Amino acid sequence: MLGQLIVTGVLVGSVYSLVAVGLTLxxxxxxxxxxxxxxFMMMSMYIVFWLYAxxxxxxxxxxxxxxxxxxxxxxxxxRLVIKRVVNAPGLMALLATxxxxxxxxxxxxxxxSPNYRFVGESILSGxxxxxxxxxxxxxxxxxxxxxxxxxxxxxxxIKKTKFGKAIQATAQSKDVAELMGVDTEKVYMFTFALSxxxxxxxxxxxxxxxxxxxxxxxxxxxxxxxxxALGGFGxxxxxFYAGIMIGLAETIGGFxxxxxxxxxxxxxxYLLVLQFRPKGLFGW
Amino acid sequence: xxxTPLLVILLVLxxxxxxxxxxxxxxxxLMTIIFAGLGEAWNIITGFAGQTSFGHAxxxxxxxxxxxxxxxKFGISPWLGMMLGAVFAGIIAxxxxxxxxxxxGHYFAVATLAVAEIIKQLFVSWDYVEGATGIxxxxxxxxLWAMQFHGSKMPYILIAxxxxxxxxxxxxxxxxxxxxxxxxAIRESHEAAEALGIDTAKYKLxxxxxxxxxxxxxxxxxxxxxxxIDPFMVFGLETxxxxxxxxxxxxxxxxxxxxVGAAILIPLSEYTRTYLGGTGKGIDLMIYGVLIxxxxxxxxxxxxxxxxxxxxxxxEYGKTVA
Numbered sequence: 001m002l003g004q005l006i007v008t009g010v011l012v013g014s015v016y017s018l019v020a021v022g023l024t025l026x027x028x029x030x031x032x033x034x035x036x037x038x039x040f041m042m043m044s045m046y047i048v049f050w051l052y053a054x055x056x057x058x059x060x061x062x063x064x065x066x067x068x069x070x071x072x073x074x075x076x077x078x079r080l081v082i083k084r085v086v087n088a089p090g091l092m093a094l095l096a097t098x099x100x101x102x103x104x105x106x107x108x109x110x111x112x113s114p115n116y117r118f119v120g121e122s123i124l125s126g127x128x129x130x131x132x133x134x135x136x137x138x139x140x141x142x143x144x145x146x147x148x149x150x151x152x153x154x155x156x157x158i159k160k161t162k163f164g165k166a167i168q169a170t171a172q173s174k175d176v177a178e179l180m181g182v183d184t185e186k187v188y189m190f191t192f193a194l195s196x197x198x199x200x201x202x203x204x205x206x207x208x209x210x211x212x213x214x215x216x217x218x219x220x221x222x223x224x225x226x227x228x229a230l231g232g233f234g235x236x237x238x239x240f241y242a243g244i245m246i247g248l249a250e251t252i253g254g255f256x257x258x259x260x261x262x263x264x265x266x267x268x269x270y271l272l273v274l275q276f277r278p279k280g281l282f283g284w
Numbered sequence: 285x286x287x288t289p290l291l292v293i294l295l296v297l298x299x300x301x302x303x304x305x306x307x308x309x310x311x312x313x314l315m316t317i318i319f320a321g322l323g324e325a326w327n328i329i330t331g332f333a334g335q336t337s338f339g340h341a342x343x344x345x346x347x348x349x350x351x352x353x354x355x356x357k358f359g360i361s362p363w364l365g366m367m368l369g370a371v372f373a374g375i376i377a378x379x380x381x382x383x384x385x386x387x388x389g390h391y392f393a394v395a396t397l398a399v400a401e402i403i404k405q406l407f408v409s410w411d412y413v414e415g416a417t418g419i420x421x422x423x424x425x426x427x428l429w430a431m432q433f434h435g436s437k438m439p440y441i442l443i444a445x446x447x448x449x450x451x452x453x454x455x456x457x458x459x460x461x462x463x464x465x466x467x468x469a470i471r472e473s474h475e476a477a478e479a480l481g482i483d484t485a486k487y488k489l490x491x492x493x494x495x496x497x498x499x500x501x502x503x504x505x506x507x508x509x510x511x512x513i514d515p516f517m518v519f520g521l522e523t524x525x526x527x528x529x530x531x532x533x534x535x536x537x538x539x540x541x542x543x544v545g546a547a548i549l550i551p552l553s554e555y556t557r558t559y560l561g562g563t564g565k566g567i568d569l570m571i572y573g574v575l576i577x578x579x580x581x582x583x584x585x586x587x588x589x590x591x592x593x594x595x596x597x598x599x600e601y602g603k604t605v606a
Contacts, residue, residue, distance in 0.1 A: 103573030222401070229391055271398055274383075
């Protein structure tokens with residue numbers, strides 16, 4: 001039983017990780033808490049759903065489209081709102097993203113009603129295999145695999161490419177980066193797009209497992225905050241490991257204490273771990 | 285002289301609902317006063333001491349639930365429940381302060397959010413308080429003892445006004461006292477405050493307890509007014525964020541901030557809901573979201589920031605002329 005729980009936990013956790021990676025990029029770079037992050041993901045899930053409902057496209061085929069459109073939503077949000085409050089004092093940027101979250105969530109409700117929707121048949125649905133008595137659903141496995149590949153790609157991008165280095169430089173010191181010829185404005189916008197791609201992919205991978213409705217992204221967004229803080233702000237691999245950890249804690253704790261407590265357990269773990277590592281597991 | 289604007293605001297808050305006897309308007313007025321009070325309470329820990337709490341709904345909910353359970357199960361007066369709720373909120377604040385205050389900045393903010401979420405989830409699955417279903421408060425004939433008035437909204441407004449004055453009084457007393465200066469020193473630089481010999485842990489803890497107790501009393505009033513509570517409503521992130529929103533919007537760390545913020549945001553939210561919320565399509569919250577963004581974009585220093593800049597400009601102008 002424990003084997004099953006661990007496998008399930010890791011699979012769930014890797015998707016959490018990808019959502020959190022998108023959030024930690026922005027948090028680390030701009031010191032902005034993006035409350036609308038989970039709602040970006042919800043929009044991507046709706047894109048996948050509609051491509052499925054109207055054109056019978058499989059989620060895996062819609063994946064690039066969902067990722068690109070979500071990135072565009074993120075860019076639009078940046079250009080129209082975030083850009084204007086990046087340098088505002090105190091908590092103002094946070095309020096702006098909260099307003100953005102309210103808007104996107106209720107726009108979805110206005111356009112598509114609060115009803116639950118499901119992506120019914122896909123190439124993956126219903127398929128599963130059993131190894132050593134551990135049942136693994138193919139959609140879950142693909143979701144986890146896709147999340148890990150995406151996280152890896154983002155990490156490599158940040159580390160190896162010139163643009164990635166510009167992101168790192170801007171995160172360390174915006175002024176110095178500007179003196180070195182980095183167009184920080186562009187870096188901000190591009191990072192928002194990258195963050196959008198992350199949740200776009202995560203949303204697509206989840207759409208076969210999780211119902212699609214306006215609040216779809218809410219709990220994922222909230223858990224992503226906890227994961228980002230647990231991993232250390234701006235730390236991609238920190239977010240990755242913290243995501244897996246929260247997935248495991250939620251699944252194992254939920255099984256032994258009751259599923260209604262699974263999120264409470266995740267939050268409790270956060271409080272406990274930070275007692276020993278006040279800047280997150282991988283913060284410095 | 286400094287007190288004149290405050291007295292004018294207080295008088296307006298009291299007289300407006302007396303003059304305009306429209307029930308809808310009185311409801312908006314009541315909500316504005318309650319949320320202005322919540323903002324003042326939150327301001328003590330976040331505005332003065334600089335510790336951003338995203339979890340004040342926890343204390344609001346504890347206040348609401350304590351009095352409601354006592355009234356509903358044992359018929360105990362909400363007035364007593366209000367005091368007990370404040371004590372409970374203070375105890376919870378004391379208990380969570382130790383682990384949370386070890387954290388700084390965003391880490392602290394996320395921790396308070398986590399605490400509120402944990403408490404919410406516990407209430408959702410706690411059968412004794414009806415879990416997710418929530419509690420409908422039994423309706424009894426009008427009485428001050430039961431804090432229920434069905435004939436008029438005026439008694440609720442007067443109670444809210446009284447609680448607001450109490451909160452304001454506590455807040456002003458703290459601000460102009462040793463404690464207020466210590467808290468502001470902590471806000472400006474934690475390290476420097478400690479180097480000066482300020483017992484930062486003690487003063488932050490005190491601020492948190494006072495802030496939570498004041499938040500809880502409004503929870504009781506809110507529950508008695510709405511006559512129904514459930515964990516999502518009183519412990520929800522939306523409640524915490526509304527308090528954050530209006531205070532920051534008005535002006536953080538300023539006595540007038542929450543009043544100005546509540547006077548803008550609460551009518552905005554209540555009226556969009558009244559006129560556009562009936563369709564169940566979320567148009568009201570969409571517009572509310574857009575308005576928040578617009579306000580923040582055009583006035584990123586808070587409304588009071590705008591006024592202060594204007595004032596400074598005028599003085600500078602006067603100097604150059606002279």
